[in-house]
């Protein structure tokens with residue numbers, strides 16, 4: 001099994017999704033700087049982290065996170081006993097079994113050669129609910145053109161799936177997602193990512209040009225007329241602008257990504273209308 005037993009200790013900097021670990025020790029489980037890992041404290045306390053630093057450690061099994069990072073695992077005293085696991089997505093579970101067992105899976109719809117459009121939802125399941133349905137809907141509506149989709153879906157029974165499974169889009173590493181690795185170098189002409197956030201609107205960002213954002217804004221506005229939900233273009237200073245070249249949606253399409261952040265209401269009541277509107281925009285381009 002790709003796991004090592006770790007001594008959990010504190011780290012001064014980083015976000016709650018970040019950890020550090022010794023590079024040689026990481027290599028023993030096939031991991032390296034920038035990869036995701038699953039850190040487990042007890043049978044029921046585990047979460048995903050991105051390895052953001054790889055200092056030489058002595059002993060070499062030390063894994064470090066900030067207080068808020070450890071709080072995701074309810075860790076209270078340090079050093080603590082943990083395990084570091086290179087398996088991020090569950091390799092075999094169905095969606096139903098993953099949901100029942102509080103697990104995390106990835107899904108790929110792809111014919112192996114399509115280069116027009118990939119629709120993605122890195123935070124599906126209960127992480128950002130409804131978004132995986134939207135990515136899969138776009139691929140389904142445009143199936144005649146062979147459109148691809150890639151989704152991750154995470155669940156946590158009785159708890160916060162976002163806290164356990166969310167990896168920010170600029171950190172997602174294909175080495176940790178075997179199905180993503182199959183398309184990461186495809187160089188799609190277009191990529192669109194569906195996300196959810198807590199603001200009361202829809203925000204369109206990404207590395208793509210303004211003209212495409214305006215087209216998608218107009219299509220979504222037309223599709224949800226009367227909803228009272230505003231559809232806005234993200235400004236470059238917005239934390240949700242999605243224009244970082246490292247954002248997975250931009251990496252999949254040579255920078256030509258569109259990122260759509262949506263309120264809970266938008267994803268609950270209008271997920272299909274929004275997905276169909278987005279599909280209609282790309283249908284004329286691929």
Ligand SMILES: [Zn+2]
Nearest residue numbers: 123128195196
């Ligand atoms: Zn998201």
